[in-house]
Amino acid sequence: MMSNTTTTNSEAVTAGIQAILDPRSIAFIGASDDVVKWGGVLLHLLQKFNYQGAIYPINPKASSIQGLPAYRSVRDIGRPIDLAVITIGVDGVEQAMRECAACGVRAAMVVTAQFAEAGPEGAAKQQRVLEVARKAGIAMIGPNCMGVLNAHQNLALLNSTALLDSFTSIPTGRIGVVSQSGAVVGAMIARAGHVGAGFSSCVSLGNQADLEICDFFDYLVDDPQTGVICLYMESANSVDRLFSIAQRARRAGKPVLITKAGRTPQGARAVASHTASMAGTYETFAARCRAAGVLLQTDALQMLLTAQALLAFPLPPAQGVALFSGSGGAGALGSDALGDYGLVPAELGAATRKALGEFFSESNLPLPYDMGAAVVGPGKGRADLMNASIEPIFADPAVGCCIYIMTPQSSMPDIARLFTELGRRHGKPAFVVNSASGITEKMRLALIELGAPFFPSLHEAMLTVRDLLWLREVEQRSPDAAPSSHAELPAALHDFLRRQPAGMLSEDDAKKMLALAGLDVAAGALAPDARSAVALAQDMGYPVVLKIVADGVTHKSDIGGVALDLADADAVRAAFERIERAASDLPGARFLGCLVQPMVKGEVELMIGSVYDEAFGPFLMLGAGGTLVELLKDTQLLPAPASVADIERALRSLRCFPLLDGYRGRQPADIGRLAEIAQRVSQLAAALGPRLPELDINPLAISGKRAVVLDARARWAAD
């Protein structure tokens, strides 16, 4: 429930969800004979899929509905009711809820729409219904939801065209789905039947007036029928709880997959018009998912394939991928797709190559395997070939996972069966791909029978493999390792910050803050005029740097406010005057002087920053220094505080990492040292939270063991 701020569900919430997902009796308020109406279709589906509990249709105008005796009101039933399904018009819902309250109904599913999603008037109605439910201790899902499904209880209480028109059984399995969109879960159910994915429970949340996404998420972690959890989200209200449940799921060995809309500006705009709530920044949400080992997906339908793959096979035990095809052309295109997803063909061992030499010529020995190029000797058939040539590849320790790109052939179902069985026997994912739906019907059914996913495109197979390999990497980290240690800030830093007014800190103050936080900062002093600049430079020793200090100026180099490598007094004087002139040209800027610093040259430069996201909390940001990297968006984001290990991994993921790693004869930076400095920044960001909306150290100059803050910007929001 929205008010529930603890991590795990209270007993009441758990019992309420159980009454919704596994009810022994259902009252249908608004039951109808017309299956075009909600009250008709849901009742029809319940019976079509053979729900075993009691069903009480409520309809004051009929004595029977869809063959069942009907009641005038909930009050007339006279037996205990676990779940009331409400599909009547919006203005009758409050009264219906009162009747449920009077009869001790345990939970209500309000399908009816035109509540909060329709504007303030609807929101008021929703609030009144909620108050009645809360007072009576009725757990409520909805309003404006499409319903729920519990495949293992034959409970099809979800308005799905696929269930209505196409399926003869509910796609049953171990995938649990909770969705902020009813149509998305409907589309997932429709697709599941095709790709061989099966559900434990599916939940369409609706307006989340009472029960919300985290309540169901938490429930599924403990649900024995659920092995993988998939969430579709558009917004997140209780993010800390979400990720704390995700951690619990991870400990329970249940992978969590999330698709969150609003990933691109186009999508964010669509979400904003679809939901009223704050979406947060997708990048920061993604960073939290990465840190929590949650598999963030871009497509709710693709999510099914990855989830089913996780249930059908263990995680790949090695990085290498072995690609098989019935033709050289398909193998070549498949190899290109491997490259697109950063996957690497396995390098087969000598024993494997020897075993394969029986069937393949030397030039056909490296992957991908063109099964069409195999030469089957006398007295042997295709089945011998498959077994004797494919099995050594599955057995090779360099192979983590196998993909068969099926070109149309009549033996497809047999190959698919053999391939899947080999995958199971060797504990390695074995995926079969074919884009020619219709042709592959028998093979698809063979895979579904085995509980293995059917991949209708290379793209989806490669995405899945990439994701499984990522999960493998996550598994190798310890799930219980504290993500990072929070650190107490020094008292002097608190004192200093207490004196700062809200707004941009001057470069000098930003650096003072960082020095107090324990960073090595390029010393410097403010010179109000050229003469004192020269005097300061003389004291420090040449060469020096001058930087403008002026109210209203933050991007100093953009306006000619920085002069580097000044070798003598004349140069300092000339530069000071040039900067002062530049400042006088700027409307609104108040020139205070120049900062004089010794010229420090780093072998390499790094950008370290932090940002506070209102929705998702504090984050550390890393990138190579300079304007270019900003332009090319080569940055990494981590929830703050971050561990040194995670920071090192993030640094190595930067495309510009080679610059830090001894590129073209440069001295390599001490990555461990950099990670420690970045960790300190992340601890500062975590400790200050919303009071430090942004911090930007650019550059941090690195030269061997030493790393010095040359420039810094920070915004301070005070308390």
Add this chain to the structure above:
Amino acid sequence: MMSNTTTTNSEAVTAGIQAILDPRSIAFIGASDDVVKWGGVLLHLLQKFNYQGAIYPINPKASSIQGLPAYRSVRDIGRPIDLAVITIGVDGVEQAMRECAACGVRAAMVVTAQFAEAGPEGAAKQQRVLEVARKAGIAMIGPNCMGVLNAHQNLALLNSTALLDSFTSIPTGRIGVVSQSGAVVGAMIARAGHVGAGFSSCVSLGNQADLEICDFFDYLVDDPQTGVICLYMESANSVDRLFSIAQRARRAGKPVLITKAGRTPQGARAVASHTASMAGTYETFAARCRAAGVLLQTDALQMLLTAQALLAFPLPPAQGVALFSGSGGAGALGSDALGDYGLVPAELGAATRKALGEFFSESNLPLPYDMGAAVVGPGKGRADLMNASIEPIFADPAVGCCIYIMTPQSSMPDIARLFTELGRRHGKPAFVVNSASGITEKMRLALIELGAPFFPSLHEAMLTVRDLLWLREVEQRSPDAAPSSHAELPAALHDFLRRQPAGMLSEDDAKKMLALAGLDVAAGALAPDARSAVALAQDMGYPVVLKIVADGVTHKSDIGGVALDLADADAVRAAFERIERAASDLPGARFLGCLVQPMVKGEVELMIGSVYDEAFGPFLMLGAGGTLVELLKDTQLLPAPASVADIERALRSLRCFPLLDGYRGRQPADIGRLAEIAQRVSQLAAALGPRLPELDINPLAISGKRAVVLDARARWAAD
């Protein structure tokens, strides 16, 4: 034919291809009753799909084959034979070809394998068969090919599981396919039936001993049944001819789509093991495709959807995309997918918004259209809503193309029909997407009936839209505009180059070459010792730059061989000594002195280079200056010579383009001037061809109108 170096097919080649793709009579050498054998399946397919020409099975051991009277030999037929299909064992093919020659057979399709693809022995056999065919004027396709298909002539001479097991008619339409892989064309046929794509002709090339890809490509340009041409390639032997035919296709209004394997290192490795021939660099091939208006695709199966979309609708008349869905969630995910492909939602005009106001609340007015959010007033049905709300969007001039993301609902076929018809009426592509195969069967069939493609994934729909918008942009360029002018190089440059030995040019020589080619080059002079360096600096005026000149050193700054901004004699002396010391530490380097240059500072720096690709010719390369851009691979490649307009477009496509365009208060570079300089480099590369394998100007320093070559490297291969 390989020997054909002219652009268009000779009459003999055209007649030969016609005998293959539209034969009046076919002799089957190796005909069989067993449909598992090649000679059985092809004969069976011919009859299954009702081929109208004469069929003569040849089999010395049978009197009839598959119900047709059989002949002992081609010699026994006694009537004119257009095409001989040869499926017998490899060692009988030469003799069979001799018999064909003796009987005046016009063309031969050699399905038999174990020729050149199997090694040197097979290559010798292939050569002997080819010689017999050439001598007799028999046009030959194959050997080792999977056959051909001409849908409009009911000619199914291609071994396809889909044709054999699933289809009752050949997917017929206006897509012509030529493929270097039989399995790829087989998979395309299988998928075509599902997504609603139809063929004119399909060709599996096999080993291309005689007829090769360009011969069939050229034929299809003139084939009235073909509207779009799709090629699947692994290697290209006659690239100039390929692109010259592509230009002819463009003038004929037939879009050309190419999928070329070997796009990633993984794919290139697979291609190398699959075909013996030189693959060339994918990037350079892609650059030639872009310049020629050829749509390079990454997936042969996706290619079908784009091809069918091109046939079903005109190109989008505007950039904006209008997204429709039956749910807010699907619309949000769809909008994210728009963002992934760089597509932009249309900004609807006031008239459209007014018309839609009848059905949608203000907050639901911006795209994407959540049709589920529409409010249908009394006396109106869903059909009124569809017509009255969707039509204004199709009519809006900002909308170039519409996509409907269908969530499962029973009205899908009707909506798909209406949507497609609106697209046709308004001359705008209208695509329908649904990933839930099985559920959407009726809708899929409705679309196929209309000749419109069915999109089984958002990914494929977005790719298609992106490609159509690119073709629209290409169409807006004139197809007949000369891509660029070749330029005569000055005689002095020729004289200079004639004196150069093969190998890396010294920086000084590389700059001389560029100066002679008309570029502005930073003046400089070689100082063999520190004393003369100081003297030269004094003459030029401080500050100066010193750069190492040494045999065996090309990446000067990597080894500490560059000193910038030297302000006086002491600094020059110290730098010279430091560089000389650095050189003495390098094994194999012979120190010749330092280049002394005035210090020129550019506001912005650019990298301009050229590269000669053995397979695909000379190219111009553009990027921002410095090592970082190289690391981040932010470069653009254009065939040389390139036009100023194309170069400008390429510069604007660089991710780092903002740096050139007045980023954060910098002075914007004169892009036209830069393009002219780059054009001169491209002309140099084109004129010198393989004699200039690589050239690298980095940086070109730009400051207002002036652009000076500060450093250059070049490799000279002499003649």
